Amino acid sequence: MKKGVMRPGHVQIRVLDMDEALKHYTDLLGLIETDRDDQGRVYLKAWTEVDKFSVVLREADEPGMDFMAFKVVDETALQQLEKDLVAFGVEVEQIPEGELKDCGRRIRFTVPSGHAFELFADKLYTGKWGVTDVNPEAWPRGLQGMKAVRFDHCLLYGPELAATYDIFVNVLGFHLAEQVLDPEGNRIAQFLTVSMKEHDIAFIHHEEKGKFHHASFFLETWEDVLRAADLITMTDTSIDIGPTRHGLTHGKTIYFFDPSGNRNEVFCGGDYTYPDHKPVTWQAEQLGKAIFYHDRQLNERFLTVLT
Amino acid sequence: MVQTFRICEQHSGRSFICEPGQSVLKAMEQQGLRCVPVGCRGGGCGLCKVRVLAGDYECGKMSRVHIPPDALAKGEVLACRIYPQSDLAIECQPQQAVGQVTK
Ligand code: FES
Ligand SMILES: [Fe+2]
Numbered sequence: 001m002k003k004g005v006m007r008p009g010h011v012q013i014r015v016l017d018m019d020e021a022l023k024h025y026t027d028l029l030g031l032i033e034t035d036r037d038d039q040g041r042v043y044l045k046a047w048t049e050v051d052k053f054s055v056v057l058r059e060a061d062e063p064g065m066d067f068m069a070f071k072v073v074d075e076t077a078l079q080q081l082e083k084d085l086v087a088f089g090v091e092v093e094q095i096p097e098g099e100l101k102d103c104g105r106r107i108r109f110t111v112p113s114g115h116a117f118e119l120f121a122d123k124l125y126t127g128k129w130g131v132t133d134v135n136p137e138a139w140p141r142g143l144q145g146m147k148a149v150r151f152d153h154c155l156l157y158g159p160e161l162a163a164t165y166d167i168f169v170n171v172l173g174f175h176l177a178e179q180v181l182d183p184e185g186n187r188i189a190q191f192l193t194v195s196m197k198e199h200d201i202a203f204i205h206h207e208e209k210g211k212f213h214h215a216s217f218f219l220e221t222w223e224d225v226l227r228a229a230d231l232i233t234m235t236d237t238s239i240d241i242g243p244t245r246h247g248l249t250h251g252k253t254i255y256f257f258d259p260s261g262n263r264n265e266v267f268c269g270g271d272y273t274y275p276d277h278k279p280v281t282w283q284a285e286q287l288g289k290a291i292f293y294h295d296r297q298l299n300e301r302f303l304t305v306l307t
Numbered sequence: 308m309v310q311t312f313r314i315c316e317q318h319s320g321r322s323f324i325c326e327p328g329q330s331v332l333k334a335m336e337q338q339g340l341r342c343v344p345v346g347c348r349g350g351g352c353g354l355c356k357v358r359v360l361a362g363d364y365e366c367g368k369m370s371r372v373h374i375p376p377d378a379l380a381k382g383e384v385l386a387c388r389i390y391p392q393s394d395l396a397i398e399c400q401p402q403q404a405v406g407q408v409t410k
Binding site (some may be wrong): 063 | 332351368370
């Protein structure tokens with residue numbers, strides 16, 4: 001967090017059908033609808049999140065991710081980061097306050113992998129959902145489905161990982177927690193963080209720019225991941241793989257798809273990192289084990305199914 | 308008795324039964340076949356693209372990047388988003404070299 005970038009703030013996801021998508025993200029994942037706007041976008045949050053929203057759904061004729069945003073500590077840090085990005089040669093777009101309801105001004109930029117990111121300092125603080133700020137209970141009643149705890153990270157596919165790394169590490173102050181190297185020493189996957197989590201954002205090398213692999217939500221326990229798997233079956237939701245464990249991060253996970261084909265993950269556990277930790281390295285020859293620790297081989301979909 | 312439809316995939320020569328209201332891809336998966344590649348099952352990833360050579364069907368929403376309007380006019384569809392209304396002859400698209408995690 002050395003440059004003031006604090007944590008993931010929100011992700012805007014395109015969906016083919018809003019009603020189907022909303023049912024998936026609320027009834028199954030357990031996110032809570034907090035608002036809608038006149039563009040038809042729907043705002044959602046997970047119950048432990050303190051700001052008004054972390055997921056925005058937008059109906060469009062192709063699914064995928066519009067952008068992911070990080071919250072920075074304050075306006076001063078935002079101004080400095082903006083200057084640093086411009087000095088680094090990154091084109092920065094201004095998004096005025098209120099373009100997303102109850103969110104302050106954002107700056108938006110596209111990194112060489114082809115993905116759009118945003119930084120912002122202010123969003124309406126609504127507190128955790130269903131519990132009080134003082135003497136809070138352990139959890140609120142009335143949560144649905146998987147009862148997602150928080151929006152945790154995204155995994156994105158695109159080219160030019162090295163140039164993307166430079167922006168995240170050298171300009172935005174991220175730290176490389178884990179990587180996959182090919183035999184020539186090229187980084188084909190990079191897991192970057194501004195926190196103690198193994199990733200706040202991750203990239204895997206792919207020829208086509210700007211592809212979305214998954215948005216991930218945190219659960220507390222392995223039991224919760226197994227329960228999520230039960231719910232995926234009960235609702236006849238499209239499953240990808242799991243429950244299983246990743247080698248990278250060692251998180252326990254399940255992958256599935258929203259009704260528009262965007263991949264979601266819910267997971268628990270995972271390693272921690274501090275800025276003095278050296279990156280954990282996986283060799284590309286061990287990619288199967290790095291991704292799916294139990295099967296030790298990739299399913300075809302992991303590399304090819306993207307939105 | 309419910310009327311069912313027979314779906315014939317030309318490359319593999321495989322055929323399977325599809326019930327009304329069921330997507331072609333789902334019917335294929337249920338019968339343990341793999342003649343069309345299975346991805347997201349939501350019309351988003353494009354993996355299950357096929358061309359319909361004969362027969363009638365209804366379409367659900369499909370990603371426009373994978374099925375632009377001119378492709379749709381040529382009978383190119385996503386098998387996870389078509390619901391047959393008669394027997395169908397379908398053909399898998401030639402598999403392009405899809406993304407590899409290599410430089
Ligand atoms: S399986 Fe992804 S579009 Fe059909
Ligand atoms: Fe993940």
